[in-house]
Amino acid sequence: MAAEKTERVMPREGSTEIHADTKGSKAVRIILITLSVLFLFIMLVMPLITVIYESFRKGFGEYLKAVTDDETVGALLLTLEATVIAVIINTVFGLFAAWAISKFRFRGKKFLVTLIDLPVTVSPIIAGLIFVLTFGRQSFLYSYLEEIDFMIVYAVPGIILATVFVTFPFISREILPVLEAQGTDEEEAAALMGARSFTIFRKITLPHIKWALIYGIVLCAARAMGEFGAVSVLSGHLRGQTVTLPLQVEILFGDNKYMPAFAVSSILMIMAVVILIVRSIVEFIGRRKGEE
């Protein structure tokens, strides 16, 4: 299979080789690669090294103590909870939204797409603020919520809401281009032949978008884990109750516990790196499947 892949790619690479004859091109190539590697090294790798270096400055024992601390473990669980829920909600939303947008034509489509994307560019602070305004004490909803004793802001539901909000478009954004590129012919044919909607989705659409969907889920999970600004506004920082891992990092910093703060950061970092490795593998398999 690997051979297939290289075979397919080779002619393409070969064709660019025409230009590679010229000396300038070779130099350009080296310069560009060096530049890229250097840029990513300084901007991405160095911060990672800093985190690892600071985490282990006092030795492995201290590191272990920091990451197995009760509060940290609690924060980890809360982070996972928020992440899982965000992924589920956003997957449901992403599938339906992408389907509605790509398979049908209706007025205001651009407007709808823009609204869906809005959370990406809304400042996390504002994301937190709007939930405080909606469910906090000055909202008219607050008295109802108080009656049924359901706390949203400064409680776990608020954290989950904020997490869902900031990752809202992540999955639909990944699926949408694939669905749009695929067009509607296949589904239309199936529909004309009398297939039910779920069957059409499962048999025709899903195979096309499977990899984009998984990719979107991975990204969504990664972003959900790391959200800081919005959650920080909504959390109230009640230790062991409404503190997620990124907030725990902030708290430890405030406690002047420099090393533990970096140690907890390193958990998040490792989770991020693992997720990205999963993503690369998924993408790799996806491409190979696509070429079969």
Added chain:
Amino acid sequence: MKRKKRIIPGFGISMGVTLTLLSLMVLIPLASLVVFTSKMSFSEIWNVITRPRVLASFRVSLITALIASLINAVMGVILAWVLVRYKFPGKRILDGMIELPFALPTAVAGIALTSLYSDSGWIGSIFAKFGIKIAYTRVGITIALIFIGIPFVVRAVQPVLEKIDPLYEEAAGILGASRARTFRKVILPELYPAIFTGFGLAFGRCLGEYGSVVFIAGNQPYETEITPLIIMSELQEYDYSSATAIALVMLLAAFIILFLVNLIQIRNTKILKGGN
């Protein structure tokens, strides 16, 4: 255009779910911001957002976000080019790293960047020898924003670049065009919509970024105070109306940027389809 409408079933339910979730998660919360601001008169809002300190923060946010997104646009195209066109050891790792800023919590990024670029940090100390301060200046903010914005342009340009048929370039090359000229005249025009999309998204995200910036910014009014920080400090003074007024301006900016991006992206999708 010629197609009959809605042969495919499921419009009702998918649209229903989409709109319900969208309203619950995004529209209603955003609406409460608008409702809250509507308690103020227009001149009150105007007074808040034209306060010198607020204006200065707009300027700081705009300038740093713009510079960071421009750098990311250039580096993004280079990175995408390298990742698509060249083969070299470690390419897969490089490719996998691009999303790191999405996945790494902004607070962690901010703290790590600050300790890296402060006078006593590994990189900051090198620059400090030449009397250049990075952390706690606008340069520091820009660096944090570059970090945040890296994935956007790369990931927008990469798929388009993959779809562009090398035959065009070959043809241009055979016709005697220089490599640089081919790039400028043949490839770049195809990339513009993608670059702009990535640039727009990065710019929007950078404007609102908070977590990574507060650690490295220094937060001096008029100098290194970004708009989200102003909102935060208005909140801390119990001044909800000012906070929401400024937030509304940022929200509008975010919306406009995105709308433009989506207009362009529709063109972009067409290119992607064409290459298929």
Added chain:
Amino acid sequence: MKSRFLRLTALSLALVTAMVTAASCAKAEGADTKSYSIVNVSYDPTRELYAEYNEAFKKHWEAEHDSKVEINQSHGGSGKQALEVANGNPADVVTLALEYDVKAVQDAGLIDEGWVNEFQLDSSPYTSTIVFLVRKGNPKNIKDWGDLARDGVGVITPNPKTSGGARWNHLAAWAWAQREYNNDESKIIDYIKKLYGNVLVLDSGARGATNSFVENKQGDVLLAWENEAFLSLKEYPNDYEIVTPSISILAQPSVAVVDKVVDKNGTREVATEYLNYLYSEEAQRIAGKNFYRPSNEKILAEFADTFDLKINLVTINDFGGWDEAFKKHFADGGLFDQIYKQD
């Protein structure tokens, strides 16, 4: 094959959800004897103090009552914390940096009027003041407030718009200038302007400022809570010294029971006792050990060699109380804004 993969993903997701739910349920269980849980929303530099005090209080409560008590802490900038409580953060007690912030919670209708007199000494069980933290050997020779306005001195203080501690810093500097320039307001403002001109980093909270000064090595002098300064000294005894200025301000952190919340949760008794016990000798000693000045004179005397007891202190009443001070100095368009505007 494909569907199996998807089914697996779905299954694992469901599993994780179940696990998380189980984990959070497990937390809620185990409430066989009567147990209280109260939330103390406090400001930044009290972290160590309350970590120690909460343990002491737990012992004290459980020795005298047939019930358990759990205390949840929240720390952050004083103003931000007050705002969150006003917005619905369920605090049973607030222990904030200044009266003004507690008043904000009162204004939200959560604390009944008259809380200032609910506990002894205006409801401030411990006090502190503002001192300078300088690098070892005091290389810039910083002795008093006047030195902070000298050219080439880098000052670190948090932003008085967002930090309670920074408001005390600002007012202390003002008090010195008032004495120095015989109440000549234009000269005072000139001085304050120069002082802020020397500020290198304006963090949003006291802890952020300490980090900038201590960990990231910014500036020559940190204007800090006395307890923060001592804490840094304890951690890095060879790197810093404390300079006590000729005049400073008596910072009175305020505590209060949040009436609305305790009535709803039925925690009034334990919350009140929690704050009352702050005045006990044991708690006062804990405060002193954490470099807060105990309000109990006898205990304060025990710490006579730690604190400079001869320091000349003004109080907030010299500024006409918090409402007036806030309006004049820190409100939008107030003195602090004007100082930065003229740049």
